[in-house]
Amino acid sequence: MNQLSDNSLIETPEEREAFERLERQQQIDAMSAIVRTSVTMSSTGIAAKMFAAGCRVDLALVQK
Numbered sequence: 001m002n003q004l005s006d007n008s009l010i011e012t013p014e015e016r017e018a019f020e021r022l023e024r025q026q027q028i029d030a031m032s033a034i035v036r037t038s039v040t041m042s043s044t045g046i047a048a049k050m051f052a053a054g055c056r057v058d059l060a061l062v063q064k
Contacts, residue, residue: 031055 011019034053038046
């Protein structure tokens with residue numbers, strides 16, 4: 001049985017960037033799937049669906 005060395009866990013900046021792009025796209029796709037289940041086009045109705053699905057917003061980052 002071969003064990004991975006600690007060196008195998010090192011990632012390049014390019015790998016990190018690719019992972020972050022993939023993760024971002026997966027999150028957007030998941031959010032889009034939630035939005036499509038909304039019976040209303042109101043922003044509040046969509047936001048309620050997103051909240052129920054576990055989406056949370058860092059309120060410090062929201063500009064009103």
